[in-house]
Amino acid sequence: MHLNRGGALVGCAFRYDAAYLRDTRAYALCPELPLTPGNIPSGSDRPLFGVLADCQPDQWGRTLLFNAERRAARAEGRGFMTLTEVDFLLGVQDETRLGALRFSLDEGKTFMGPPRAEVPDLVDLPSLTDAADAVAQHRETDHDVRLLVAAGTSMGGARPKVTVKDAEGDLWMAKLPESGDRWDVQAWEYLTLRLASDAGIEVPVARLHRIGPSRSILLTRRFDRRPDGGRIGFLSADSLTQKAFFEVIDYRTLAETLADHSGRPATDGHDLFRRVAFTLLVRNVDDHMKNHGFLRRADGWSLAPLFDVNPNPFAVVESTPLRPGGTRIDRDVRVLLATADSYGLRQDDARRVLAEVAAATSGWTRIAQDMSLPAEEIALMAEAFENPNRDEAQAA
Structure with a gap:
């Protein structure tokens, strides 16, 4: 470097x-x-290189590592060390690092990372939530920072995420609430994952822990690990498309790029179309190229289970356009149908998939009520789920 x-x-x-x-x-x-x-x-x-960038921490993890370095410098009576991309790459716990890469200077006898710390267990979730709240409110202690760093910093995004172990030793990603959330973000993501499964989309095994009024923790089993603990290669869509920092990648370009690298291009193309249709019908606007992933299989790269899918009642958010030069706001499902051939679909098949997704997502209120979500949140989220694309899908 x-x-x-x-x-x-x-x-x-x-x-x-x-x-x-x-x-x-x-x-x-x-x-x-x-x-x-x-x-x-x-x-x-x-x-x-993309495969290295993907196993680095993103905004949340970098905040923790900056915080840990500042505290270490103060405790040791030295100046603050400028953290570089090398520090971020090696500042992640080896056990929790995303994907299959590991880093060693002695041919695998030992692996590089911060001082060894045990990955927290599920029973530590209340403490982790309190620690994340403390970081958000700038009142964290040294213990809070050590606990969060031990829980892993390689998961992307700006929201607090940690990796925990269950009783069998399997790794789970836990998404924690934020004190400023306007609705129970984790509960609504859990509901959306259930809808996605009903719509025929592969999702990770998920659990929801309610910890108070409109506050939940979403747990999803890490899909980059095999049952025996073996690691599976991971690439983001950002890396698969070799996206430059200021470049905007659209879904048609992603579909065509995936066809070049997938071991099963027809299946992955059809699955990606279904996911994009789902994204539009639930108004998931946080769908940039870091929020799509691919796992390494014997025959090539293939779509990872769906993740980071959040309905949003407010439409004015820039998202992934459906075609080159397309709009990033108020995306239209009719444009998606017009580009179906890029996903390897004929028009009749594309309309059938759209109808299946529309039918599966129409039951969102029933699931919300079964989950005992507050009536005011259900009324708010109607703006996301009953958006104009639902009418267009039914008309199509």
Whole structure:
């Protein structure tokens, strides 16, 4: 990795080991790193290779690592160390790191990361929630920061997330509430995952823990781990499309890129169309390229289970456009139908999928009532679920 004097990453180079290139199981870690000998330089608009960026912390995790360094500097009586992309890459607990990469300087005898700490258990969730609240309100203690860092910092996004273990040792991602939430965000995401499953979309195993009025914790089993604990390669759509920082990737481009890298392009293309239709019908507007993922299978990259899907009653949010140059606000399901061929679907099949998703999502009020969600939240969320695309879907 090449850093400038201010510590900012300006580029990097990568080289595969010769033994890896000879291995029949070897695969390119990301599109920027083809299976070729010699040094591979990063591009000027993407200074860090996607597979490395995907296992780094995002906004929430970086906040924790900055906080931990500031406290360590104060305790040790030294100046604050400028954290670089190298520090962020190695500041994640090895056990909880997203995807299949691990980092070692001694050929796998030991793996790099912060000082070893036990991953919290499910019983630690109340303490983790209190610690996250303290961070949000800038009243955290050293113990709060240590607990949250031990719970993993490689999950993306701005909202508080931690990794915990269950009694069998399986890893779960826990999404925690924020004190400023206007509705029970985790409960509504859980409801939306149930709707997605009804609509024929693969979702992770999920549980909901209610911890108070309009406050819940959403638990989803980590899908980048096998039942035996083995790790599964992960890439975000951001990395699969090699998206530059200021570039806007649309869904049609994503579908066409996925077809080039998937081991089962027809299945994945159809599944992606179904997910986009679902996104429009539940008004999930937080659907940028970091919120779509792919898992490495024997035959190539394939869609990971759906994650980070949140209905939003307020439409004025910039989201992923449906086609190149398309609008990022008030996206129209009719535009999605017009681009169905990019997903490998004929018009009749696309309309059938849309009808199935519309039927599955129409039962949202029943599930909300079964979950005993507050009537005022149900009335608010009607703006998301009963949006104009539902009428268009029924008409189509």
